[in-house]
Amino acid sequence: MKSGRILHIIYFIFLTTLVISFASCDKYRFYEKNKEIKDGVWNRSEVIRFEVPVNDTLFRYNFFVNIRNSTDYGFANLFLFLNTIYPDHKISRDTLECLLADREGKWYGHGMGDIKTCRIMIKKGLRFPQKGLYAFEFEQGMRVENLKGIHDIGLRIEKVH
Numbered sequence: 001m002k003s004g005r006i007l008h009i010i011y012f013i014f015l016t017t018l019v020i021s022f023a024s025c026d027k028y029r030f031y032e033k034n035k036e037i038k039d040g041v042w043n044r045s046e047v048i049r050f051e052v053p054v055n056d057t058l059f060r061y062n063f064f065v066n067i068r069n070s071t072d073y074g075f076a077n078l079f080l081f082l083n084t085i086y087p088d089h090k091i092s093r094d095t096l097e098c099l100l101a102d103r104e105g106k107w108y109g110h111g112m113g114d115i116k117t118c119r120i121m122i123k124k125g126l127r128f129p130q131k132g133l134y135a136f137e138f139e140q141g142m143r144v145e146n147l148k149g150i151h152d153i154g155l156r157i158e159k160v161h
Contacts, residue, residue, distance in 0.1 A: 032157070054132060054133075059159050060126060060127055060160040065082075074148065075100070076102070078097075079097055081141045083139075
């Protein structure tokens with residue numbers, strides 16, 4: 001009886017260590033941050049900004065947008081405007097379409113309950129052309145003033161391996 005309990009404790013410690021090691025093992029992540037949208041309502045004028053310091057212009061990177069939406073979000077996609085502000089203060093602007101559900105309404109994201117999370121690649125294999133501080137600004141580009149059902153927007157940048 002006592003040896004069974006000890007075996008159970010060892011098994012629990014092993015599983016906990018395994019889960020922690022996998023969760024913390026993210027060797028390709030260069031940058032990742034998510035920002036909450038208050039009450040899950042994204043006003044057209046609200047800009048979500050991420051500042052990323054860059055010291056290396058040799059590596060290539062993949063860029064992702066992280067989106068957390070509720071299942072009562074009224075659309076299958078999300079249009080975003082992405083402003084990239086370079087260290088020399090030049091600005092580029094992209095329009096992105098992020099598909100969140102298929103034609104039948106099945107959500108692409110993962111998660112339990114009524115909140116789904118998607119990570120969508122938006123740029124692949126790019127180099128930063130300059131060293132310095134970059135700013136990435138997301139604006140919602142849907143045709144509504146107050147977009148309901150988007151809870152978080154994030155930026156993830158991974159080194160290409």
